[in-house]
Protein backbone atom coordinates (compact mmCIF):
# COMPACT_ATOMS: atom_id res chain seq x y z
CA UNK A 1 0.00 0.00 0.00
CA UNK A 2 1.38 3.42 -0.91
CA UNK A 3 1.70 5.71 2.06
CA UNK A 4 0.08 9.05 1.31
CA UNK A 5 1.64 12.26 2.48
CA UNK A 6 -0.17 14.70 4.76
CA UNK A 7 -0.95 17.17 1.93
CA UNK A 8 -2.28 14.30 -0.20
CA UNK A 9 -4.51 13.09 2.62
CA UNK A 10 -5.84 16.62 3.20
CA UNK A 11 -6.62 17.01 -0.48
CA UNK A 12 -8.48 13.68 -0.39
CA UNK A 13 -10.43 14.82 2.69
CA UNK A 14 -11.35 18.09 0.94
CA UNK A 15 -12.69 16.11 -2.01
CA UNK A 16 -14.79 13.86 0.25
CA UNK A 17 -16.13 16.92 2.08
CA UNK A 18 -17.16 18.49 -1.24
CA UNK A 19 -19.06 15.30 -2.12
CA UNK A 20 -20.65 15.16 1.35
CA UNK A 21 -21.78 18.76 0.96
CA UNK A 22 -23.47 18.02 -2.36
CA UNK A 23 -25.13 14.91 -0.92
CA UNK A 24 -26.34 16.84 2.13
CA UNK A 25 -27.78 19.54 -0.13
CA UNK A 26 -29.56 16.85 -2.17
CA UNK A 27 -30.97 15.25 1.00
CA UNK A 28 -32.13 18.64 2.26
CA UNK A 29 -33.93 19.34 -1.03
CA UNK A 30 -35.64 15.94 -0.83
CA UNK A 31 -36.79 16.61 2.75
CA UNK A 32 -38.15 20.01 1.72
CA UNK A 33 -40.10 18.29 -1.12
CA UNK A 34 -41.53 15.76 1.36
CA UNK A 35 -42.63 18.76 3.45
CA UNK A 36 -44.33 20.35 0.43
CA UNK A 37 -46.29 17.12 -0.24
CA UNK A 38 -47.40 16.95 3.40
CA UNK A 39 -48.45 20.60 3.34
CA UNK A 40 -50.42 20.08 0.11
CA UNK A 41 -52.20 17.17 1.81
CA UNK A 42 -53.06 19.44 4.77
CA UNK A 43 -51.04 17.28 7.14
CA UNK A 44 -50.40 18.98 10.45
CA UNK A 45 -47.65 16.62 11.55
CA UNK A 46 -44.34 16.61 9.74
CA UNK A 47 -42.44 14.53 12.27
CA UNK A 48 -42.41 10.72 11.87
CA UNK A 49 -40.51 9.03 14.70
CA UNK A 50 -41.15 5.59 13.19
CA UNK A 51 -39.44 6.56 9.91
CA UNK A 52 -36.58 8.28 11.77
CA UNK A 53 -36.01 5.24 13.96
CA UNK A 54 -35.89 2.96 10.88
CA UNK A 55 -33.29 5.21 9.21
CA UNK A 56 -31.11 5.39 12.33
CA UNK A 57 -31.26 1.64 12.90
CA UNK A 58 -30.44 0.91 9.25
CA UNK A 59 -27.47 3.29 9.27
CA UNK A 60 -26.17 1.71 12.49
CA UNK A 61 -26.59 -1.82 11.11
CA UNK A 62 -24.94 -1.01 7.77
CA UNK A 63 -22.17 1.07 9.30
CA UNK A 64 -18.88 -0.23 7.87
CA UNK A 65 -16.75 1.61 10.48
CA UNK A 66 -14.37 3.09 11.49
CA UNK A 67 -16.95 5.24 13.34
CA UNK A 68 -18.96 3.57 16.12
CA UNK A 69 -22.64 2.84 15.54
CA UNK A 70 -23.49 5.50 18.13
CA UNK A 71 -21.37 8.12 16.34
CA UNK A 72 -23.09 7.29 13.05
CA UNK A 73 -26.51 7.57 14.71
CA UNK A 74 -25.57 10.95 16.21
CA UNK A 75 -24.47 12.30 12.81
CA UNK A 76 -27.62 11.06 11.04
CA UNK A 77 -29.73 12.32 13.94
CA UNK A 78 -28.49 15.85 13.14
CA UNK A 79 -28.93 15.46 9.38
CA UNK A 80 -32.56 14.36 9.83
CA UNK A 81 -33.16 17.11 12.39
CA UNK A 82 -31.86 19.79 10.00
CA UNK A 83 -33.97 18.36 7.17
CA UNK A 84 -37.11 18.34 9.30
CA UNK A 85 -36.49 21.98 10.21
CA UNK A 86 -36.68 22.75 6.46
CA UNK A 87 -40.14 21.13 6.48
CA UNK A 88 -41.25 22.63 9.81
CA UNK A 89 -39.23 23.38 12.97
CA UNK A 90 -40.44 21.37 15.98
CA UNK A 91 -41.26 22.95 19.35
CA UNK A 92 -40.23 20.55 22.12
CA UNK A 93 -40.80 21.13 25.84
CA UNK A 94 -38.41 19.69 28.43
CA UNK A 95 -37.82 19.99 32.16
CA UNK A 96 -35.70 23.12 32.40
CA UNK A 97 -33.82 25.23 33.08
CA UNK A 98 -31.17 24.87 30.37
CA UNK A 99 -28.41 22.44 31.35
CA UNK A 100 -30.60 19.63 32.72
CA UNK A 101 -30.37 16.00 31.63
CA UNK A 102 -33.86 16.43 30.20
CA UNK A 103 -32.44 19.00 27.78
CA UNK A 104 -29.72 16.53 26.73
CA UNK A 105 -32.35 13.86 26.26
CA UNK A 106 -34.50 16.20 24.14
CA UNK A 107 -31.51 17.13 22.03
CA UNK A 108 -30.38 13.51 21.69
CA UNK A 109 -33.81 12.55 20.38
CA UNK A 110 -34.78 15.56 18.26
CA UNK A 111 -31.36 16.97 17.28
CA UNK A 112 -30.16 20.54 17.41
CA UNK A 113 -32.58 21.99 14.89
CA UNK A 114 -35.58 21.45 17.21
CA UNK A 115 -36.67 24.51 19.20
CA UNK A 116 -36.38 23.43 22.84
CA UNK A 117 -38.65 25.12 25.40
CA UNK A 118 -37.64 24.84 29.09
CA UNK A 119 -40.63 24.18 31.37
CA UNK A 120 -40.57 24.81 35.11
CA UNK A 121 -42.02 21.41 36.01
CA UNK A 122 -43.17 18.11 34.54
CA UNK A 123 -46.83 19.19 34.86
CA UNK A 124 -46.10 22.25 32.73
CA UNK A 125 -44.68 20.02 29.96
CA UNK A 126 -47.97 18.09 29.86
CA UNK A 127 -50.00 21.35 29.87
CA UNK A 128 -47.97 22.84 27.02
CA UNK A 129 -48.21 19.75 24.83
CA UNK A 130 -51.91 19.34 25.58
CA UNK A 131 -52.59 23.03 24.92
CA UNK A 132 -50.50 23.12 21.71
CA UNK A 133 -47.79 25.54 23.00
CA UNK A 134 -45.33 22.70 22.27
CA UNK A 135 -45.82 19.85 19.78
CA UNK A 136 -43.88 17.34 21.86
CA UNK A 137 -42.55 17.01 25.38
CA UNK A 138 -39.72 14.96 26.89
CA UNK A 139 -40.40 13.66 30.41
CA UNK A 140 -38.21 11.49 32.66
CA UNK A 141 -39.81 8.12 33.42
CA UNK A 142 -37.35 5.96 35.29
CA UNK A 143 -33.76 5.79 36.41
CA UNK A 144 -31.85 2.53 36.55
CA UNK A 145 -30.67 3.28 40.11
CA UNK A 146 -33.59 5.17 41.60
CA UNK A 147 -36.66 3.74 39.85
CA UNK A 148 -39.75 5.52 38.62
CA UNK A 149 -40.52 9.20 38.27
CA UNK A 150 -44.01 8.88 39.70
CA UNK A 151 -45.23 12.31 38.64
CA UNK A 152 -44.71 11.47 34.95
CA UNK A 153 -46.62 8.19 35.35
CA UNK A 154 -49.51 9.87 37.19
CA UNK A 155 -49.80 12.77 34.74
CA UNK A 156 -50.06 10.42 31.77
CA UNK A 157 -53.42 9.35 33.16
CA UNK A 158 -54.61 12.96 33.46
CA UNK A 159 -54.01 13.97 29.83
CA UNK A 160 -55.15 12.46 26.52
CA UNK A 161 -51.57 12.36 25.19
CA UNK A 162 -49.65 9.47 23.63
CA UNK A 163 -46.15 8.21 24.22
CA UNK A 164 -44.52 8.42 20.80
CA UNK A 165 -40.86 7.86 21.58
CA UNK A 166 -38.27 6.68 24.09
CA UNK A 167 -34.86 8.15 24.93
CA UNK A 168 -32.16 6.54 27.06
CA UNK A 169 -29.39 8.67 28.48
CA UNK A 170 -26.30 7.63 30.45
CA UNK A 171 -26.31 9.88 33.49
CA UNK A 172 -22.93 11.12 34.73
CA UNK A 173 -22.90 13.28 37.86
CA UNK A 174 -20.17 15.69 38.94
CA UNK A 175 -19.33 17.50 42.14
CA UNK A 176 -18.91 21.14 41.11
CA UNK A 177 -18.04 24.27 43.03
CA UNK A 178 -16.05 27.52 43.05
CA UNK A 179 -14.28 26.45 46.24
CA UNK A 180 -12.17 23.45 47.28
CA UNK A 181 -13.93 20.24 48.29
CA UNK A 182 -12.75 20.51 51.93
CA UNK A 183 -14.38 23.96 52.25
CA UNK A 184 -17.84 22.89 51.06
CA UNK A 185 -20.50 23.23 53.76
CA UNK A 186 -23.64 22.85 51.64
CA UNK A 187 -24.36 20.78 48.57
CA UNK A 188 -27.30 21.69 46.35
CA UNK A 189 -28.73 18.54 44.87
CA UNK A 190 -31.86 17.25 43.14
CA UNK A 191 -33.48 14.36 45.06
CA UNK A 192 -33.02 11.82 42.22
CA UNK A 193 -29.35 12.80 41.88
CA UNK A 194 -28.85 12.59 45.62
CA UNK A 195 -30.17 9.02 45.59
CA UNK A 196 -27.87 8.12 42.69
CA UNK A 197 -24.77 9.46 44.53
CA UNK A 198 -25.69 8.40 48.09
CA UNK A 199 -22.64 6.23 48.79
CA UNK A 200 -20.18 8.65 47.22
CA UNK A 201 -21.55 11.52 49.31
CA UNK A 202 -21.44 9.47 52.52
CA UNK A 203 -17.77 8.59 51.92
CA UNK A 204 -16.41 11.87 50.55
CA UNK A 205 -18.55 14.64 52.04
CA UNK A 206 -20.22 13.25 55.16
CA UNK A 207 -20.09 16.66 56.89
CA UNK A 208 -21.87 18.66 54.18
CA UNK A 209 -25.51 19.68 54.54
CA UNK A 210 -27.61 18.48 51.56
CA UNK A 211 -30.05 21.10 50.25
CA UNK A 212 -32.90 19.97 47.95
CA UNK A 213 -33.34 21.82 44.65
CA UNK A 214 -35.79 21.22 41.79
CA UNK A 215 -33.23 20.39 39.07
CA UNK A 216 -29.55 19.69 38.41
CA UNK A 217 -29.22 23.06 36.67
CA UNK A 218 -30.72 24.98 39.62
CA UNK A 219 -28.22 23.11 41.82
CA UNK A 220 -25.35 24.75 39.90
CA UNK A 221 -27.05 28.15 40.00
CA UNK A 222 -27.49 27.99 43.79
CA UNK A 223 -23.91 26.78 44.37
CA UNK A 224 -22.59 29.69 42.30
CA UNK A 225 -24.41 32.13 44.60
CA UNK A 226 -23.22 30.52 47.87
CA UNK A 227 -19.63 31.12 49.06
CA UNK A 228 -19.73 27.83 51.04
CA UNK A 229 -21.67 25.91 48.41
CA UNK A 230 -21.14 23.09 45.97
CA UNK A 231 -23.53 21.22 43.71
CA UNK A 232 -23.99 17.94 41.97
CA UNK A 233 -24.61 18.89 38.39
CA UNK A 234 -23.81 18.51 34.71
CA UNK A 235 -20.64 19.76 33.02
CA UNK A 236 -22.78 22.09 30.87
CA UNK A 237 -24.42 23.73 33.90
CA UNK A 238 -21.05 23.94 35.71
CA UNK A 239 -19.60 25.80 32.76
CA UNK A 240 -22.63 28.08 32.48
CA UNK A 241 -22.28 29.15 36.14
CA UNK A 242 -18.47 29.32 36.23
CA UNK A 243 -18.01 26.32 38.55
CA UNK A 244 -15.07 23.90 38.60
CA UNK A 245 -15.50 20.16 38.31
CA UNK A 246 -14.01 18.80 41.54
CA UNK A 247 -14.95 15.16 40.94
CA UNK A 248 -16.42 13.61 37.80
CA UNK A 249 -18.54 10.47 37.47
CA UNK A 250 -19.59 10.28 41.13
CA UNK A 251 -22.76 8.22 40.53
CA UNK A 252 -22.72 5.01 42.59
CA UNK A 253 -23.68 2.82 39.64
CA UNK A 254 -21.38 3.18 36.62
CA UNK A 255 -24.27 2.07 34.35
CA UNK A 256 -26.58 4.79 35.71
CA UNK A 257 -29.13 5.48 32.94
CA UNK A 258 -32.37 7.45 32.77
CA UNK A 259 -35.24 6.65 30.44
CA UNK A 260 -37.43 9.41 29.07
CA UNK A 261 -40.68 9.33 27.13
CA UNK A 262 -41.58 11.63 24.29
CA UNK A 263 -45.22 12.68 24.67
CA UNK A 264 -47.36 14.14 21.91
CA UNK A 265 -50.60 13.79 20.01
CA UNK A 266 -49.45 11.51 17.20
CA UNK A 267 -49.44 7.73 16.92
CA UNK A 268 -46.62 5.78 15.32
CA UNK A 269 -46.82 2.76 13.01
CA UNK A 270 -44.96 -0.50 13.76
CA UNK A 271 -41.23 -0.58 12.97
CA UNK A 272 -40.35 -4.07 14.23
CA UNK A 273 -38.42 -2.54 17.15
CA UNK A 274 -41.22 -1.14 19.29
CA UNK A 275 -42.46 -0.98 22.83
CA UNK A 276 -46.01 -0.55 24.09
CA UNK A 277 -46.92 1.03 27.41
CA UNK A 278 -50.24 0.25 29.11
CA UNK A 279 -52.02 1.04 32.34
CA UNK A 280 -54.32 -1.64 33.70
CA UNK A 281 -56.19 -2.26 36.92
CA UNK A 282 -57.16 -5.68 38.19
CA UNK A 283 -60.16 -6.38 40.43
CA UNK A 284 -59.15 -6.45 44.08
CA UNK A 285 -59.31 -10.23 44.58
CA UNK A 286 -56.74 -13.04 44.80
CA UNK A 287 -55.16 -14.07 41.52
CA UNK A 288 -56.69 -11.28 39.42
CA UNK A 289 -53.35 -9.72 38.40
CA UNK A 290 -52.00 -13.14 37.52
CA UNK A 291 -55.11 -13.84 35.43
CA UNK A 292 -54.62 -10.53 33.64
CA UNK A 293 -50.96 -11.08 32.83
CA UNK A 294 -50.84 -14.79 32.02
CA UNK A 295 -52.28 -14.37 28.45
CA UNK A 296 -49.29 -12.10 27.73
CA UNK A 297 -46.90 -14.82 28.88
CA UNK A 298 -48.85 -17.49 26.97
CA UNK A 299 -48.51 -15.43 23.77
CA UNK A 300 -44.75 -15.10 24.33
CA UNK A 301 -44.97 -11.33 24.81
CA UNK A 302 -42.02 -9.93 26.80
CA UNK A 303 -42.92 -7.63 29.66
CA UNK A 304 -39.97 -5.30 30.22
CA UNK A 305 -41.44 -3.44 33.16
CA UNK A 306 -44.26 -3.58 35.66
CA UNK A 307 -44.83 -0.79 38.13
CA UNK A 308 -47.71 -0.29 40.51
CA UNK A 309 -49.10 3.10 41.55
CA UNK A 310 -51.95 3.85 43.92
CA UNK A 311 -55.21 4.26 41.98
CA UNK A 312 -56.40 7.70 42.92
CA UNK A 313 -60.03 6.50 42.78
CA UNK A 314 -59.96 4.37 45.97
CA UNK A 315 -57.66 3.76 48.91
CA UNK A 316 -55.45 0.61 48.76
CA UNK A 317 -56.28 0.00 45.12
CA UNK A 318 -53.60 0.05 42.46
CA UNK A 319 -53.06 0.54 38.78
CA UNK A 320 -50.23 -1.25 36.98
CA UNK A 321 -48.01 0.35 34.36
CA UNK A 322 -46.76 -2.29 31.91
CA UNK A 323 -44.16 -1.98 29.18
CA UNK A 324 -43.99 -4.78 26.65
CA UNK A 325 -41.91 -5.45 23.56
CA UNK A 326 -43.85 -5.00 20.33
CA UNK A 327 -46.46 -2.68 18.82
CA UNK A 328 -50.18 -2.74 19.63
CA UNK A 329 -50.88 -3.28 15.90
CA UNK A 330 -48.55 -6.32 15.61
CA UNK A 331 -50.56 -9.40 14.63
CA UNK A 332 -49.25 -11.34 17.64
CA UNK A 333 -50.09 -8.57 20.10
CA UNK A 334 -53.34 -6.91 18.99
CA UNK A 335 -55.70 -9.81 19.97
CA UNK A 336 -53.98 -10.29 23.33
CA UNK A 337 -54.39 -6.60 24.17
CA UNK A 338 -58.05 -6.71 23.08
CA UNK A 339 -58.65 -9.58 25.49
CA UNK A 340 -56.74 -7.76 28.24
CA UNK A 341 -58.86 -4.64 27.72
CA UNK A 342 -62.04 -6.74 28.07
CA UNK A 343 -60.89 -8.41 31.25
CA UNK A 344 -59.25 -5.51 33.13
CA UNK A 345 -61.34 -3.27 35.37
CA UNK A 346 -59.40 -0.35 33.82
CA UNK A 347 -57.33 -0.34 30.64
CA UNK A 348 -55.56 2.35 28.69
CA UNK A 349 -52.88 2.04 26.03
CA UNK A 350 -50.51 4.96 26.57
CA UNK A 351 -48.81 4.38 23.24
CA UNK A 352 -46.72 2.15 21.01
CA UNK A 353 -43.44 3.72 19.97
CA UNK A 354 -40.00 2.86 18.52
CA UNK A 355 -37.51 1.73 21.16
CA UNK A 356 -34.56 4.05 21.76
CA UNK A 357 -32.21 3.38 18.83
CA UNK A 358 -29.00 4.54 20.54
Ligand SMILES: O=C(O)C(=O)C[C@]1(C(=O)O)C=C[C@@H](O)C=C1
Nearest residue numbers: 031034047048051052080083084
Ligand atom coordinates in the same frame (compact mmCIF):
# COMPACT_ATOMS: atom_id res chain seq x y z
O1 LIG B 1 -40.00 10.75 5.48
C1 LIG B 1 -40.52 11.79 5.91
O2 LIG B 1 -41.74 11.86 6.19
C2 LIG B 1 -39.70 12.99 6.11
O3 LIG B 1 -40.23 14.00 6.50
C3 LIG B 1 -38.22 12.92 5.92
C4 LIG B 1 -37.47 12.71 7.23
C5 LIG B 1 -35.98 12.48 6.85
O4 LIG B 1 -35.21 13.44 6.86
O5 LIG B 1 -35.65 11.36 6.50
C6 LIG B 1 -37.59 13.92 8.06
C7 LIG B 1 -38.44 14.01 9.13
C8 LIG B 1 -39.32 12.91 9.53
O6 LIG B 1 -39.50 12.88 10.92
C9 LIG B 1 -38.87 11.62 8.99
C10 LIG B 1 -38.01 11.54 7.94
